[in-house]
Amino acid sequence: MKFFIVFPEExxxxxxxxxxxDPSTEQFGYLFAGANTTDQFVKLLVHTYMPACEKEDLEYQxxxxxxxxxxxxxxxxxxxxxxxxxxxxxxxxPFDYSDSVRFSSIDDxxxxxxxxxxxxxxxxxxxxxxxxxxxxxGQNSLDARIYRSDExxxxxxxxxxxxxxxxxxxxxxxxxxxxxxxxxxxTEITLPSEESTVEKKTFDGGSFGNEDNLSLRYSRQILAxxxxxxxxxxxxxxxxxxxxxxxxxxxxxxxxxxxxxxxxVDDDTIEPSNISRILSSTQEDAYQRRKKVDxxxxxxxxxxSDVKYIGIADSVLNPNVLxxxxxxxxxxxxxxxxxxxxxxxxxxxxxLIPYINLGFGMETDAEHKKLLSAGGKVIxxxxxxWCYQCLGEINQQExxxxxxxxxxxxxxxxxxxxxxxxIPNPSVLFLNMTVASLGICExxxxxxxxxxxxxxxxxxxxxxxxxxxxxxxxxxxPACSPDAGILGRGDxxxxxxxxxxxxxxxxxDNL
Numbered sequence: 001m002k003f004f005i006v007f008p009e010e011x012x013x014x015x016x017x018x019x020x021x022d023p024s025t026e027q028f029g030y031l032f033a034g035a036n037t038t039d040q041f042v043k044l045l046v047h048t049y050m051p052a053c054e055k056e057d058l059e060y061q062x063x064x065x066x067x068x069x070x071x072x073x074x075x076x077x078x079x080x081x082x083x084x085x086x087x088x089x090x091x092x093x094p095f096d097y098s099d100s101v102r103f104s105s106i107d108d109x110x111x112x113x114x115x116x117x118x119x120x121x122x123x124x125x126x127x128x129x130x131x132x133x134x135x136x137x138g139q140n141s142l143d144a145r146i147y148r149s150d151e152x153x154x155x156x157x158x159x160x161x162x163x164x165x166x167x168x169x170x171x172x173x174x175x176x177x178x179x180x181x182x183x184x185x186x187t188e189i190t191l192p193s194e195e196s197t198v199e200k201k202t203f204d205g206g207s208f209g210n211e212d213n214l215s216l217r218y219s220r221q222i223l224a225x226x227x228x229x230x231x232x233x234x235x236x237x238x239x240x241x242x243x244x245x246x247x248x249x250x251x252x253x254x255x256x257x258x259x260x261x262x263x264x265v266d267d268d269t270i271e272p273s274n275i276s277r278i279l280s281s282t283q284e285d286a287y288q289r290r291k292k293v294d295x296x297x298x299x300x301x302x303x304x305s306d307v308k309y310i311g312i313a314d315s316v317l318n319p320n321v322l323x324x325x326x327x328x329x330x331x332x333x334x335x336x337x338x339x340x341x342x343x344x345x346x347x348x349x350x351x352l353i354p355y356i357n358l359g360f361g362m363e364t365d366a367e368h369k370k371l372l373s374a375g376g377k378v379i380x381x382x383x384x385x386w387c388y389q390c391l392g393e394i395n396q397q398e399x400x401x402x403x404x405x406x407x408x409x410x411x412x413x414x415x416x417x418x419x420x421x422x423i424p425n426p427s428v429l430f431l432n433m434t435v436a437s438l439g440i441c442e443x444x445x446x447x448x449x450x451x452x453x454x455x456x457x458x459x460x461x462x463x464x465x466x467x468x469x470x471x472x473x474x475x476x477x478p479a480c481s482p483d484a485g486i487l488g489r490g491d492x493x494x495x496x497x498x499x500x501x502x503x504x505x506x507x508x509d510n511l
Contacts, residue, residue, distance in 0.1 A: 002158040004043040008384035009164030019092035026066035028052045030076040031088035034490030047488030081127045084492045089134040101138030124149035229448040237261040239328035243292035245277035246334030249436035255300045261308040266292045267315045319495040331355045345388035355381040358439045374461040376435030386473040387480040
């Protein structure tokens, strides 16, 4: 089990600025967090900072120590107990200019106790089920640990992630400040080193499982973007929602790039009209009406057997399917429905997972003889920045139709209340490939930046132009505003089925 702390950039900078505001005295504050809990990891999702900024908030404060007052402590503990949050104690060692700040013996006594119960032991008994962690900031580094009540001890945080509108920085628990804040050195950031063995696999074309041949496989990419990006890809899980014209291209590209794990979600089957657009599809797939995710999985294994591929032949609106997206570091969507975009936006905000939405559209005249317009969009959503609902692009009428049960929809069509829902939209492979490639480019730029970050791109195929669009955060957004109570809440909020009719899950056994 690994443990992470995930910070939105704005909160991280607020905490850093406050804790190191005075080099002569230590500072203290509490971080409230949601949790993303799986069988593989626990991520504490920071969403609120409560600094000790009043005299009555601290019992004592000096150059060599700081301690919150009992009243301030109980205020934080009560908030966690009544609202279901997890807690992170944050304080500073402003006198420490080293590259490896550490918790002091005073910190140990406060958290573990010496002759009396420490705060970790108290909160584990007073509020069972609450994760309690702590983090200390030095001038050039930080350190973090989390208390394991089942073991009666604290263990180091494996990784701290900072989700920003500029980039996502995966860091070790101890990290030099310069690598966090200086643009010139951001590409120097490395993941924690892990010893791993690579199983050697032999194919007719040679051996691809050993490290040397793996380097050869990605040598051209490494020449372009560096070894760091390749190492990051090899540790990244991406959820791709939609295995159609866009999604199949995204999945194949990720597999060829060397992504560690791909979760692909789509409940549709392959039809003859799909063969011209879905790269993995064959005539036999269409004849057998195979699931898109199954055909794509077969294709992925032929491309790169080292990639862990999980295909889920079910609707992304199913809460059980949504729960699998918690494992993803990034979400890329190639769906064409408002309902799927709405729910993926919710997951992104709730679990602090960056979400890239890809879309395209083509319009012809009534006789389908003249192409009137064609293009696509790439929108990159970073939690704590603006979100999909801030854009105001959701058609409420279309959304309502999508969420209807099949029975209600048929009834409405029969009565003439809705029309055109079953008319297929025009689509061509080369437009899909253009949009998907633009999206993959922005995804890679999130991993290890190599260009300015673009959050909203519009491609006009007929004009052969690429436009950069601007969006603004809506302070009253029902999804991402502070008052909405969704941002970073993680498992505290239940993943509900927003459809009119429940459907059974069809999850694979290997998840």
